[in-house]
Each structure stands twice: as C-alpha cells, then as structure tokens.
Amino acid sequence: xxxxxxxxxxxxxxxxxxxxxxxxxxxxxLYFYWYRQILGQKVEFLVSFYNNEISEKSEIFDDQxxxxxxxxxxxxxxxxxxxxxxxxxxxxxxNFGAGRFDTYEQYFGPGTRLTVT
Amino acid sequence: GENVEQHPSTLSVQEGDSxxxxxxxxxSASNYFPWYKQExxxxxxxxxxxxxxxxxxxxxxIAVTLNKTAKHFSLHITETQPEDSAVYFCAxxxxxKLTFGTGTRLQVTL
Numbered sequence: 001x002x003x004x005x006x007x008x009x010x011x012x013x014x015x016x017x018x019x020x021x022x023x024x025x026x027x028x029x030l031y032f033y034w035y036r037q038i039l040g041q042k043v044e045f046l047v048s049f050y051n052n053e054i055s056e057k058s059e060i061f062d063d064q065x066x067x068x069x070x071x072x073x074x075x076x077x078x079x080x081x082x083x084x085x086x087x088x089x090x091x092x093x094x095n096f097g098a099g100r101f102d103t104y105e106q107y108f109g110p111g112t113r114l115t116v117t
Numbered sequence: 118g119e120n121v122e123q124h125p126s127t128l129s130v131q132e133g134d135s136x137x138x139x140x141x142x143x144x145s146a147s148n149y150f151p152w153y154k155q156e157x158x159x160x161x162x163x164x165x166x167x168x169x170x171x172x173x174x175x176x177x178x179i180a181v182t183l184n185k186t187a188k189h190f191s192l193h194i195t196e197t198q199p200e201d202s203a204v205y206f207c208a209x210x211x212x213x214k215l216t217f218g219t220g221t222r223l224q225v226t227l
Contacts, residue, residue, distance in 0.1 A: 031213065042220055043153075043161060043206060048213040055213040091160060104149040104168070104210055108160040 002026045004109035006092050012115045013082055021077045021112045023092030032075045033093040033106060034067065036060070043091065049075065050097075082116045089113050119144045119211050123218025130197050131226055138221045140207035141189040149210035150183060150190045154203045155220075161206060165192070197225045 005024045013019050025032050034046040048055040049067055066078045075094075079086055089111045096103035120143040130136050142150075148169040153161035167174045167181045167190065174181050178197075183190040194201055202225045207218040 033215075035215075043208075043215075043217040045214050045216060050213070058214070105151070105163060105166060106215060108162075110160050 004092055004094055004107050006090075006109040006112050008112060009110065010113045010115070012117065015084060015116055016081050019079050019082055019114065021079075021090050021092075021114070023075045023077070023109055024073050025075055025092065025094030026107055027073070028096070029094035029107070030097045031055070031095050032067075032069070034077045035091045035093065035108075036088040037091065037111075038088045046077070046090075079114075082114075084116050087114055087116045119147055119209055119214070119216040121207060121209050121216050121218040123207050123221060125221060126219065127222045127224070129224045129226060132197060132199060134197055136192075136194045136197055136201070136223055136225075138192045138205055138207070138223075139189060140191070140209075140218050141187075142209040142216075143188065144209070144211055145185070145188060147209040147211040147216075150181070151208050151210070151215070152179075152181060152192045153206045153208065153217075155206060156203045164205075194223075197223075199225050199227065201225050 007022045032049045035043050037043045045058050047057045047061045064080045068076050091111045092109040093106040095106045123140045151166035154164045155161045165179050165181050167183050178195045180193040204220045204222050206220050208215045
C-alpha cells in the first residue's frame with residue numbers, strides 16, 4: 001500500500017537557522033498538507049496546497065513559512081528563521097482531492113521531529 | 118474559523134467495557150468528520166470517518182454518530198482491549214482544512 005514518506009525523521013537546528021522538511025506524497029494525490037503537533041498537544045493545521053498554489057493557511061503559517069512542490073514528487077516546508085517555539089512534530093499529508101465527496105481521507109506521513117535549540 | 122471541542126481529555130476503562138468520546142464543532146458547513154488514533158511518537162491513524170450526509174457508521178467494534186443539528190459527533194468503542202490504549206483525536210473538515218480536537222487519552226486497564 002502506498003504511503004506518504006517524510007525526511008528527515010529528526011532534525012536538530014539552532015535558533016535563527018533555516019530548515020527544509022521534505023515529504024513525498026502518494027503519487028496520484030492532488031492535495032497536500034502540512035500540520036504540526038507540539039509535544040503533548042493537538043495536531044494543528046498549517047497549510048494546504050493544490051495545483052501549485054496555497055489553498056488555505058492558518059495564522060501559524062506566517063512569512064517565516066513557505067511551501068513548494070519543486071518537482072513531481074516532493075513537497076517541502078521551509079522555515080526561514082527558526083524559533084524555539086517551532087519545535088514540534090511536523091506531519092505531511094495528502095489526498096486525492098477535497099472536491100470529491102469520496103476522497104476526503106488524508107494520509108499522514110510519519111512526521112519529522114524538529115528540535116530548535 | 119472552525120473550532121472543535123473534545124471531551125473527556127482522559128478516559129480510563131476496564132478491558133471489555135465501552136468507551137465514548139464526544140466532540141462538538143462550530144461551523145455547520147463542515148462536512149467530513151474523521152477520528153484518528155495516535156500512539157506515542159507515531160502518526161495519526163484514521164480509524165473511522167463519517168460524512169455529513171450520514172448519521173451513523175460502524176466498523177466492527179468502532180462506531181461514530183453524527184448529529185448535524187446539534188453539531189456534535191461521538192466515537193464509540195465497544196469491548197475495549199489493551200491495544201486500544203492511545204490518544205484519540207476527532208477532527209472536522211472545512212475548506213481544505215482539518216481542524217482537530219484536543220485529544221482524549223484512553224487507558225484500557227486489565
């Protein structure tokens with residue numbers, strides 16, 4: 001069964017540094033998402049992406065964040081200047097499409113644990 | 118924006134008993150309601166979902182009910198087993214965005 005993959009599994013970075021988190025969504029999926037989960041807290045939506053454009057973003061997704069689909073398979077989340085409070089697990093997800101009633105299910109990757117020191 | 122409340126935050130049941138977790142949502146336009154199980158350090162795993170045109174759905178020991186008028190939905194787990202111990206999240210989908218509840222830590226004791 002195809003799965004969403006994410007790399008790296010754990011990233012440690014210093015405050016102020018840029019990080020890029022990588023995801024490979026399921027190949028025939030059209031919609032891509034990033035979520036984050038601070039340790040012990042709920043999963044929070046960051047951004048959704050379709051047809052090379054952001055569809056929706058949350059208040060968390062400020063100018064320090066950006067997403068890109070640089071080629072036909074990868075989907076990346078960049079944090080330009082990391083802060084201590086960016087430490088969290090970041091999950092990528094994908095699905096066929098929000099427009100079709102039978103394709104809402106989102107498939108989550110295993111996550112990247114980001115630690116900002 | 119959508120707001121999802123989830124109760125209880127922790128739930129302890131004996132093996133074989135039933136567990137019920139409840140969620141409410143704020144935006145009546147939300148149209149898809151998944152439930153996820155998350156084990157420590159792992160990704161959320163979809164266990165059951167329900168669309169807004171359905172009132173109830175069952176899959177073996179797991180069932181979900183949706184009351185659109187009251188804007189609440191519930192997860193029911195029957196005959197609980199130790200392996201059901203995990204954190205459970207409800208979520209509501211609207212406009213390309215899943216909004217999650219705060220989670221329920223379910224502990225199934227022997």
